[in-house]
Amino acid sequence: MSETAHLSIEQRTALITRNLEEVIGADEIPALLAQNLPLRHYIGLEISGRLHLGTGLMCMQKVRDLQQAGVRCTIFLADWHTWINDKLGGDRQKIKKVAVGYFKEGLKASLAALGGDPEALDFVLGSELYHHNDTYWETLIEVGKNTTLNRILRSVSIMGRGEGESIDFAKLIYPPMQVADVFILRANIAQGGMDQRKAHVIARDVANMLTISPLRDAEGKVIKPIAVHHHLLLGLDKPPQWPVDADKLRELRTAMKMSKSKPKSAVFIHDTPDEIRAKMRKAFCPPPADGIEFNPVLDWAEHLIYRNGQTLFVARTPENGGNLTFTRYEDLAAAYSEGSLHPMDLKNAMSEALIALLEPIRQHFDDHAEIKAMWTELEAML
RNA sequence: CCCGGGAUAGCCAAGUGGCCUAAGGCAGCUGACUGUAACUCAGCCAUUCGGUGGUUCGAAUCCAUCUCCCGGGACCA
Numbered sequence: 164m165s166e167t168a169h170l171s172i173e174q175r176t177a178l179i180t181r182n183l184e185e186v187i188g189a190d191e192i193p194a195l196l197a198q199n200l201p202l203r204h205y206i207g208l209e210i211s212g213r214l215h216l217g218t219g220l221m222c223m224q225k226v227r228d229l230q231q232a233g234v235r236c237t238i239f240l241a242d243w244h245t246w247i248n249d250k251l252g253g254d255r256q257k258i259k260k261v262a263v264g265y266f267k268e269g270l271k272a273s274l275a276a277l278g279g280d281p282e283a284l285d286f287v288l289g290s291e292l293y294h295h296n297d298t299y300w301e302t303l304i305e306v307g308k309n310t311t312l313n314r315i316l317r318s319v320s321i322m323g324r325g326e327g328e329s330i331d332f333a334k335l336i337y338p339p340m341q342v343a344d345v346f347i348l349r350a351n352i353a354q355g356g357m358d359q360r361k362a363h364v365i366a367r368d369v370a371n372m373l374t375i376s377p378l379r380d381a382e383g384k385v386i387k388p389i390a391v392h393h394h395l396l397l398g399l400d401k402p403p404q405w406p407v408d409a410d411k412l413r414e415l416r417t418a419m420k421m422s423k424s425k426p427k428s429a430v431f432i433h434d435t436p437d438e439i440r441a442k443m444r445k446a447f448c449p450p451p452a453d454g455i456e457f458n459p460v461l462d463w464a465e466h467l468i469y470r471n472g473q474t475l476f477v478a479r480t481p482e483n484g485g486n487l488t489f490t491r492y493e494d495l496a497a498a499y500s501e502g503s504l505h506p507m508d509l510k511n512a513m514s515e516a517l518i519a520l521l522e523p524i525r526q527h528f529d530d531h532a533e534i535k536a537m538w539t540e541l542e543a544m545l
Numbered sequence: 546c547c548c549g550g551g552a553u554a555g556c557c558a559a560g561u562g563g564c565c566u567a568a569g570g571c572a573g574c575u576g577a578c579u580g581u582a583a584c585u586c587a588g589c590c591a592u593u594c595g596g597u598g599g600u601u602c603g604a605a606u607c608c609a610u611c612u613c614c615c616g617g618g619a620c621c622a
Contacts, residue, residue, distance in 0.1 A: 329615095401583055427573095448582045460582090483580080507581040 170232070172196045178232035179391070182224065182470045184357050187367065187390040195351060195389075198381040204229050205350035207239040207341060208270075210262045211250040212423045212545055217356070217396045219273035219432035219524070220467055225354055225393050227279030237285040237348060238270055243293065247337045248322050255290075257544055262288060265537040272527040272534075273432055276520070277471060292347065301375045303336075303343040309369040315339065318361040342366045345388050346376045353388045356395045357416065363390035394466050395420040397459035398428030399446040407457050419457070433528050433538065436518045443514040448506045455496055460506070460513055465492045468516050477504065477512040 170178075172193050180186045195202060206222055226236045240262040245251060251258050263286075271281035293299050318338040324330060341362045345353050353363050370378060370387040377385045398421045407419075421429045430442055448460045455461050468475055469492040477487040483505065489495040498504040528535045 399582090405583075425572095444581070446582060450581090450583095453583095505580065510581055 175232040178228045179234065179352070181228060182393070182466075183391055184394045185360070185390075185392040187360075187363065187392075188387060189389070191386070191389060195380060195386075200351070200381040202232075202234040202351050203237065203349055204234045204352040204354060205237040205239050205345065205348045206354040207241045207244065207344055208266070209241050209248060209250055210245045210258050210266050211248075213431045213541070214266065214269040214273070214433075215421055215423055215429040215431050216463075216467065217421045217429070219269065220277065220471075220520075221356070221393050221396060222354070223270065223274045223277050223279060224470065225391065226274055226284070227277045229352065229354075230279050230283060234352060235285065236283070237287055237350070238267075239292075239344060239348060240266060240286060240288045241341075241344075243289040244322075244337055244340065247333050247340075251544060259288070259290060261537075261541055261544070265534075265541045268531075268534045268537060269432055269524075272524045275527070276523040287348065289344075292344070296347070298376050299343060299347050302346055302373065303339055305373050305375055306339040306342045306365070306369055309372040310339065310342075310365055314365065318365065321359050321362045323358070338362055338365065342369065346370075346373060346378060349378065350388055351378065351386070352391060354391045354393070356420075357392045358395060358420070360390065360392055363388070363392070366390070396466060397457065397462045398422055398425060399430075399442060399459050400425060400428040401447040402457060405457075406453065430517065430521075432521060432524045434521070435525070436514075439517050439521070440514045443510045443517070446510060448510060450506065451500050451502050455500055458499075460509055461496060461499060463517070464495060464509075464513055467520065468492075468513070469495075471520065473516060473520065475512050475516055477508050478515075479508050483508065 175196055176192050179192060180189055204226070206226070208218060208222070226238075229236050242255070242258045242262050245258045245262075246253055246255050251261065267286050271284065274281045274284060312335075315335050315338050319325075319328070319330060319334060321341065322334060322337055324334065338361070342365050345363075345366045353366060355363060367387040367390065371385055373385075378388060380386045395416060397419055402419045423429060427442065427445060430439055434442070443460070446460055447458075449458055464475060475489045475495055477489070479485055479487065484503070487498075487504070489498065495504070495509075499506075499509060528538060
């Protein structure tokens with residue numbers, strides 16, 4: 164951990180907690196760092212198809228931050244969860260192949276593009292973690308014995324399923340499995356989007372009740388996993404409800420997020436410049452009079468461009484006011500709000516910024532025929 | 546294994562012997578309008594009704610059979 168030797172506990176805590184929607188257990192972080200406890204992170208991902216910016220950039224941004232803070236990071240390739248949730252046709256062989264191929268390589272390229280270290284990243288495949296692992300299955304049962312059926316039923320939203328939705332029984336095993344994953348992977352820090360909080364809260368609630376594989380600090384005291392939740396990028400299409408009803412914001416957030424099942428709402432990590440421009444051009448981008456809170460283009464500017472330390476350059480003709488550079492998101496938002504920045508100019512600027520940000524990823528796919536072949540093979544499955 | 550209910554475009558769904566070369570809605574695509582998108586408007590979008598046989602002058606509609614799905618029940622040494 165020599166590279167973090169020069170960082171103070173405060174600096175490392177700041178890296179761990181910055182740019183997040185929510186941190187549960189933030190108070191516990193400095194104490195863990197002070198103990199010099201090796202911190203281990205994990206984020207579980209379903210192998211659900213093409214990698215979009217929510218996974219490739221939003222997840223990996225935090226991974227990069229954590230690496231810089233000296234945390235050991237793990238990507239959990241959740242092939243069993245994918246199977247349970249009927250993704251990729253529920254074909255286990257396909258899922259496993261995509262997991263250790265396209266998905267792993269795509270995530271590594273994404274992390275590298277964001278300044279993280281892909282070689283220091285651990286990948287764990289679900290089916291391998293579970294194989295001949297009594298402790299895992301015992302822990303799963305312990306999780307189940309310490310939560311209720313009602314709570315599990317409410318938590319199916321972590322699978323992108325509605326609470327009233329008719330589901331098969333296997334799907335009820337998914338949430339407690341996800342909780343068990345945290346403990347078996349010995350993750351002090353569990354990461355996910357805001358849509359994953361129900362599983363993480365269960366993990367914290369049962370943490371003190373586990374006897375087989377609880378998390379412990381350096382002194383052997385049982386501790387709870389810290390939960391860090393990143394922002395869910397808005398989809399580029401119009402929200403299902405518009406104008407947005409502020410009272411129903413909680414539920415709507417998930418429905419508004421970028422989704423692979425709505426290709427127009429998402430940009431993928433290897434989209435070409437022209438595809439990115441076309442998608443941005445089609446993006447829902449309400450005028451300032453409608454407020455800036457539910458504007459996906461501004462949302463992406465804030466979370467993808469500015470939070471990666473970039474600035475936004477707006478190329479405009481002299482008639483439209485000439486070129487502009489915004490170095491802070493606040494300035495961009497203010498200019499948009501007062502109407503001095505036209506939606507189309509914002510879109511054009513965002514297109515070019517995204518193209519530049521994603522360029523190394525696209526290049527990586529282009530430079531490695533075997534990785535590009537993995538992607539091609541995936542496309543054939545969709 | 547038994548009883549009951551289903552199977553119509555990407556999704557929801559009308560139609561129960563001829564007017565069905567299958568209504569409508571959503572999604573999608575194209576164009577008009579906006580210096581963006583959205584909104585609105587115009588146009589496009591199943592020669593075919595889970596498969597196969599049959600009845601009939603004529604079937605998505607009736608019969609038989611097969612496949613699959615849903616609900617319930619039976620079995621449970």
